[in-house]
Amino acid sequence: MAGILKRPGFPGRRHVVRGTSLLVTLALTFLGLLLVTFLIGRVVPIDPVIAMVGDRVSADTYQRIRQELGLDLPLWQQFLRYVGDVLRGDFGESVLTSRPVLEDIARVFPATLELATAAIIIGVTLGVPAGVVAAVNRGRWPDHVIRVLGLIGHSIPIFWLGLMALLVFYARLDWAPGPGRVDVFYEGLVEPVTGIITVDALLAGETDVFWNALAHLVLPASILGYYSVAYIARMTRSFMLDQLRQEYITTARVKGMSETRVIWRHALGNIAVPLITVVALSYASLLEGSVLTETVFAWPGLGLYITNSLLSADMNAVLGGTLVVGAVFIGLNLLSDLLYRLLDPRAR
Amino acid sequence: MTTAHAWLTTETPHSRTQARLGRIYIGWLTFARNRLAMMGLGIVLLLVLMAALAPVIAPYDPYTQDLANRLMPPSAAHWLGTDAFGRDILSRILYGSRLTLMIVALVAVTAPVAGLLIGTVAGYLGGWVDTVLMRVTDVFLAFPKLILALAFVSALGPGIENAIIAIAITSWPPYARIARAETITIRNSDFISAVRLQGASRVRIILGHVVPLCTSSLIVRVTLDMAGIILTAAGLGFLGLGAQPPAPEWGAMIATGRQYVLEQWWVATMPGIAIFVVSLGFNLLGDGLRDVLDPKAS
Numbered sequence: 314m315a316g317i318l319k320r321p322g323f324p325g326r327r328h329v330v331r332g333t334s335l336l337v338t339l340a341l342t343f344l345g346l347l348l349v350t351f352l353i354g355r356v357v358p359i360d361p362v363i364a365m366v367g368d369r370v371s372a373d374t375y376q377r378i379r380q381e382l383g384l385d386l387p388l389w390q391q392f393l394r395y396v397g398d399v400l401r402g403d404f405g406e407s408v409l410t411s412r413p414v415l416e417d418i419a420r421v422f423p424a425t426l427e428l429a430t431a432a433i434i435i436g437v438t439l440g441v442p443a444g445v446v447a448a449v450n451r452g453r454w455p456d457h458v459i460r461v462l463g464l465i466g467h468s469i470p471i472f473w474l475g476l477m478a479l480l481v482f483y484a485r486l487d488w489a490p491g492p493g494r495v496d497v498f499y500e501g502l503v504e505p506v507t508g509i510i511t512v513d514a515l516l517a518g519e520t521d522v523f524w525n526a527l528a529h530l531v532l533p534a535s536i537l538g539y540y541s542v543a544y545i546a547r548m549t550r551s552f553m554l555d556q557l558r559q560e561y562i563t564t565a566r567v568k569g570m571s572e573t574r575v576i577w578r579h580a581l582g583n584i585a586v587p588l589i590t591v592v593a594l595s596y597a598s599l600l601e602g603s604v605l606t607e608t609v610f611a612w613p614g615l616g617l618y619i620t621n622s623l624l625s626a627d628m629n630a631v632l633g634g635t636l637v638v639g640a641v642f643i644g645l646n647l648l649s650d651l652l653y654r655l656l657d658p659r660a661r
Numbered sequence: 662m663t664t665a666h667a668w669l670t671t672e673t674p675h676s677r678t679q680a681r682l683g684r685i686y687i688g689w690l691t692f693a694r695n696r697l698a699m700m701g702l703g704i705v706l707l708l709v710l711m712a713a714l715a716p717v718i719a720p721y722d723p724y725t726q727d728l729a730n731r732l733m734p735p736s737a738a739h740w741l742g743t744d745a746f747g748r749d750i751l752s753r754i755l756y757g758s759r760l761t762l763m764i765v766a767l768v769a770v771t772a773p774v775a776g777l778l779i780g781t782v783a784g785y786l787g788g789w790v791d792t793v794l795m796r797v798t799d800v801f802l803a804f805p806k807l808i809l810a811l812a813f814v815s816a817l818g819p820g821i822e823n824a825i826i827a828i829a830i831t832s833w834p835p836y837a838r839i840a841r842a843e844t845i846t847i848r849n850s851d852f853i854s855a856v857r858l859q860g861a862s863r864v865r866i867i868l869g870h871v872v873p874l875c876t877s878s879l880i881v882r883v884t885l886d887m888a889g890i891i892l893t894a895a896g897l898g899f900l901g902l903g904a905q906p907p908a909p910e911w912g913a914m915i916a917t918g919r920q921y922v923l924e925q926w927w928v929a930t931m932p933g934i935a936i937f938v939v940s941l942g943f944n945l946l947g948d949g950l951r952d953v954l955d956p957k958a959s
Contacts, residue, residue, distance in 0.1 A: 338799075345800030349809075353816040461697075464948070468940035470892055472899050473915055473933030476922050480930075484923045601805035605896050609919075619808070620900055623815045635812045639804045646803070 339647060344396070346639045350632045351395050355388070357628055404633035409625050414633035417618065422637070423508025424494060425607070425614030429599040431534035436541030436599075437592060441581075443542065444549025448557060449576060459546055466543035471602055475536050475609035482532060489532045492611035495525050533610040537602050541595040548591045552584040586657045593649030597642050688953045698949020704942025711758040721749035723756040723909045732925045742927040745917065746907075750927065753909035754935050760910045761939060764825055764894045765887050771829045773883050776836025781871045783837070784844025785863070795841065801834040807893055814902045821910065824903040828893055832886065836879055843875045877954050885947035888940035895936050911936050 362378050370378075379385055383394050398404070404414035447459040482489040490496060494510050499522045503513045511530065514523035556562065557580055565575045604616035611617070615634055622630035670687065674680035692698055711718070720740075727747030735742045741750040783794040801809070813827035847853060848871075856866055897903035898912025906913060911932040918929030 341796055342799055342803050345796065346803060349800060349804070350812065353812050357816045464941065464944050465937075468888055468892075468937055468944050470895050470899075470912070470915070470933060470936050470940075472896060472912075473929070473936065476915070476919060476929055477933070480922050480926055598805065601807045604807060604811070605899065608900065619811065623811060624901060626815070628815065631812060631815050635804070635808055638808050642805055643803050 335647075335650075339643065342643055343640065346636065346643070347396055347399060348392065350636050350639075351392050353635075354395075354628055354632050355391075399636065404636070405629035407622065407627055407630040407633075409622055409627045409630060414630050417630065418615065418633060418637055420508070421613055421615050421618045423505075424510075424612060425600070425603050425616060427509045427511065427530065428534055428537060428603055428606070428612060428614060429596060431530050432537035432599050432602075433541060433592065433596050435535055435538030436545050436595060439538070440542040440545030441549050441588065443546040445553055445576065445581060447546065447550040448553035451554065456550075459550075463543035463547055466539050471536060471540065472605040472609050474539075475533065475606055478532050478536055479609070490525070490529050492609075494529055494612060495522060496529075499525050533606050533612055537599055537606050540602055541599060544595050544598075545588075545591060549584070549588060552587055553580055556580040556583050586653060589656065590649040590653050593645050593652065597645040600638055600641060692949050692953045695949045695952060697945045698952070701942045701945025701947075701949060704938060705946055708758055708762060708939055708942065711755055712762045715755045715759060719749075719752035719755045721752040723748060723753045724907055732921060732928065734925070735927055741931045742925070744914070744928050745921065750914075750931050753914060754911065754932055757909040757911045757914065757932065757935070758939075760821065760904055760908065761891060761894070761936075764821070764828070765890055765943075767825050768829050768832060768890050769883050769887065772832035773836045773879055775829075776833035776838075777840045777872060777875060777879060779833070780837035780840025780842075781844045781867050781875060784841035785848055785867050785871055787848075791841075794837070798834045798837045801831065802838075804831070806831045806889075807896060810893060810897065811900070811902065814897060819902045819905060821904040821908065824894055824897045827897070828890055832890065835886075836882065839878060839882060840875045843878060844871050847871055847874055881947060881951045881954050884943060884950050887943040887947070891936060891940050891943065 362375055362382065362384070383391055386394070402415050404418075406412065407414050407417055410417055443459050443462075447456045450456050478489075479492065483491050503510065503517045503519055503522050506513050506516055510526040511523055514520070514526055553576075557576075562575060562580060565579055566572075570579075600615075603612075603614060604620060606612065607614045607616035608620050615638065619631055619634040619638075622628075622634065668679070669683045671679070671683070674683060725748065727743070729747065730739075730743050731745055731747040733739055733743040733747075739749050739751065741754065744750055744753070779794055779798070783791040809831045810824075810827040813830055814823055817823035817826065853866060853870060856870055861869075894903055895910075895912030895915070898910045899916045901913070901916060904910030904913050906917065914932040915929045915936075918925075918927075918932070922929045
């Protein structure tokens with residue numbers, strides 16, 4: 314193997330080398346992530362022993378549990394132990410739910426996934442056309458309108474927008490259902506298979522539940538999606554401007570091709586690859602926005618889980634949740650990187 | 662006016678100061694032509710004025726409770742209404758601008774400076790120093806900012822000081838990246854070699870020659886980030902992890918108004934508008950500054 318790799322003519326060699334260095338980078342980043350959550354866990358002013366068994370235990374029991382948790386070991390040994398635990402999928406037990414944190418996260422994660430996916434669908438279907446329109450009408454009013462709408466999106470506190478949306482569309486106009494994933498009436502009607510209610514309802518053939526869940530999804534997903542619309546539109550605009558300057562666009566126009574075809578097929582087709590990486594990155598940032606959105610809409614996902622655990626000082630749950638979000642973030646970054654290399658011949 | 666204009670725009674400045682002032686003046690003219698950017702500047706100046714004059718212009722004390730007048734809708738006596746303790750919302754928003762300004766100012770003087778130092782040192786020295794520092798930067802970038810800030814606040818305990826620390830800790834990596842990229846392009850230029858040949862130490866080169874050249878792009882980035890800082894701080898306040906009651910922090914005010922939002926809408930609405938206007942101001946200002954200081958980007 315090593316012999317093949319050393320031969321300069323071997324075409325895959327560069328890939329292997331690059332792949333290895335990517336893996337090393339990934340492992341180091343993940344280790345750094347673990348170090349950060351570990352250190353945060355150590356500086357917490359909460360005594361983990363007391364958090365677990367309460368402050369009414371004898372000194373002997375206290376010492377015994379302290380030793381069991383490994384808190385008497387030197388810091389670096391504690392860290393190794395922590396890394397080992399996490400790799401085995403042991404994030405400790407949640408004080409709040411008294412269940413393993415990983416089990417809790419597995420239960421709440423699909424709700425966040427559902428919300429973020431709906432939001433990214435909205436973000437792409439509105440953001441890409443908006444960016445194209447802005448680029449084509451550069452410097453004219455559609456461009457300005459889209460730019461200002463984007464700036465507004467970057468300036469509104471998402472939790473406030475959510476509250477206002479509930480006030481207007483739920484309380485006043487009664488167009489949208491209230492907080493939560495389904496009406497109380499429908500709760501528990503569908504067996505959770507994927508954990509994504511809309512999908513589960515369709516699998517079970519419960520169309521009533523599906524429409525209800527979808528109605529509940531519209532408001533939070535639109536608000537969360539607004540943020541990615543602004544970002545996706547801005548990036549699409551700048552990619553499109555680059556393309557529209559190219560000579561092949563002039564050639565296509567000279568050939569008499571319709572303007573619609575030139576813009577939406579030729580130019581847009583060529584920015585598909587960088588756009589995919591943008592979408593992957595904004596999908597990752599939706600995870601962040603979901604923390605506040607879920608709080609406002611009482612959406613039982615990872616964000617609400619983290620904030621609830623925070624307020625009751627449930628550190629295992631907070632750090633476990635943080636770690637999962639960080640890992641997903643790294644994963645999406647890697648995915649966008651890989652997709653770019655895979656799809657763009659120039660990056661190979 | 663015309664003489665000042667002529668003095669500033671002359672093609673043959675007589676002193677370094679005149680040339681420098683002239684450049685600033687021309688930058689200002691470009692900036693002033695951008696109506697949205699001027700609006701942003703106006704909003705930011707208004708915020709500073711509000712914060713400075715809060716005790717003079719606020720009609721009521723922001724902390725005094727008046728339970729007879731709780732949850733009153735906007736009226737002549739209380740322009741923006743009163744909250745659940747009968748406190749005047751306008752006065753609380755005016756005083757809250759001090760907290761907002763404090764958070765923004767403290768984060769804006771700590772995080773970029775840290776990022777600048779880390780980035781220039783990594784970029785100038787290169788080698789393993791660069792590798793280690795950038796690896797650390799990558800780890801911090803790998804976390805979503807708000808989630809990392811949440812985790813830090815949970816470790817340090819809720820409160821406005823800890824919220825500021827948490828936001829600063831999570832904000833420096835992008836600045837380090839920018840500063841490093843700029844440093845690498847500057848590092849091999851002739852004037853740096855000249856200074857090095859004169860025997861200047863590394864510290865002197867980095868602090869005296871590299872850092873000043875990186876600041877202008879950093880200022881643009883900081884202004885653009887201020888809206889984000891305000892929103893993160895408000896988000897932490899909303900979750901109960903930032904400023905604690907009875908402090909008139911805008912995010913925390915929205916959180917307390919939340920339970921009344923369906924009936925007494927003004928309690929949560931008014932502070933939200935304040936956050937929105939101020940963030941928009943910083944965004945417009947940053948956008949305008951970018952056009953002046955960094956014409957390539959627009």
